[in-house]
Amino acid sequence: MTDLFEPLPESAGTRRKENTRAKLVRASLDIFVEKGIDGATVDDLVKAAGFTRGAFYSSFSSKEEVFIALFDEVTAELMAIANSSVESAVADVEADESCSILEADDAQVMLAVFEGIRPFGRQWYLLYSDAIARSLRDEALRAELAEQRERMRNQIGALLTTRLEASGERALLPVEDLAQLLMGIFIDLLVREQLEGRDVTQLAATTILGTLRAFIAPKTD
Numbered sequence: 001m002t003d004l005f006e007p008l009p010e011s012a013g014t015r016r017k018e019n020t021r022a023k024l025v026r027a028s029l030d031i032f033v034e035k036g037i038d039g040a041t042v043d044d045l046v047k048a049a050g051f052t053r054g055a056f057y058s059s060f061s062s063k064e065e066v067f068i069a070l071f072d073e074v075t076a077e078l079m080a081i082a083n084s085s086v087e088s089a090v091a092d093v094e095a096d097e098s099c100s101i102l103e104a105d106d107a108q109v110m111l112a113v114f115e116g117i118r119p120f121g122r123q124w125y126l127l128y129s130d131a132i133a134r135s136l137r138d139e140a141l142r143a144e145l146a147e148q149r150e151r152m153r154n155q156i157g158a159l160l161t162t163r164l165e166a167s168g169e170r171a172l173l174p175v176e177d178l179a180q181l182l183m184g185i186f187i188d189l190l191v192r193e194q195l196e197g198r199d200v201t202q203l204a205a206t207t208i209l210g211t212l213r214a215f216i217a218p219k220t221d
Contacts, residue, residue, distance in 0.1 A: 021059040024049045025069045033126050037067050037134050064134075068144045071131055075148040078117050078124060079155050085116030086159065107209040109163060113156065114186050114204050121190035128187070153179045164216070172215045185211060 027049035031040045042063055046056045060066050089112035117124060135142035157179035164170060171178050185207055193200045 020051060020055055021069075024051065024056060024059060024066060025073055028066050028070050029074070029123065032067055032070060032130070033123050036126075036130050037064065064138070064141065067131075068141060071127060071144060071148060074124065074127060075151055078120065079152065081120075082113045082116035082155075085112040088112070090163075107205070107212055109159065110156075110182060110208045110212065111205055113159070113182075114189060114208065117186070118190065118193075122194050125187070125190050125194065149183075152183060156182055168219050169216050170219045172217055178211075178215050181211065181215070182208070 024045060028040075028045050031044045031048050035044065040063055042053060042056055045063060045066060046053055049056075060069075086109055089108045131141060131145045135145045153176055157175045160171065160175050160179060164175075189200045189204050189207070192198065192203075
């Protein structure tokens with residue numbers, strides 16, 4: 001399994017409770033991925049982190065609270081990974097001033113977002129699907145999931161807006177809706193790769209490019 005988190009840095013300046021909380025959250029990743037919210041126990045979480053139940057309850061009131069903290073951190077981590085992947089793709093695109101978002105080379109910017117999160121597809125989707133199922137019965141988790149979806153949508157939307165402004169093009173529907181559409185494509189590609197055991201590299205490229213061509217056009221004066 002590919003590690004989503006870098007090792008937690010040890011720091012004398014970090015308060016003990018903060019460090020305990022961070023370690024519990026990060027150690028919970030594999031537990032929640034493999035057992036889900038319902039299957040995981042507090043004992044599983046403290047064993048994975050190397051703490052006692054007392055240490056757990058000094059930082060969290062329930063396993064659900066740990067899951068919410070984990071989902072928040074995973075979303076932030078994936079967005080950072082995607083941004084890092086996009087930086088090199090943007091640099092390649094901007095090297096050609098005549099390149100537009102309708103061209104395959106610029107579609108690499110959106111493809112880079114997918115490729116950035118792809119190695120963590122199984123981990124992320126299991127957490128995401130568990131969050132969706134539980135959120136239908138849990139108002140607190142529903143609000144958290146909605147917030148994380150909005151964060152991802154806004155980040156993809158901001159990237160699209162930047163590229164459209166640079167290339168003198170416009171989206172044929174609200175940018176946030178196009179970002180949501182791309183999110184749906186990313187999620188479906190991750191699921192197909194996991195369920196069907198197929199390499200979706202070419203499918204991702206053609207689907208993302210086709211979507212951009214369908215919903216983006218030159219600006220009209």
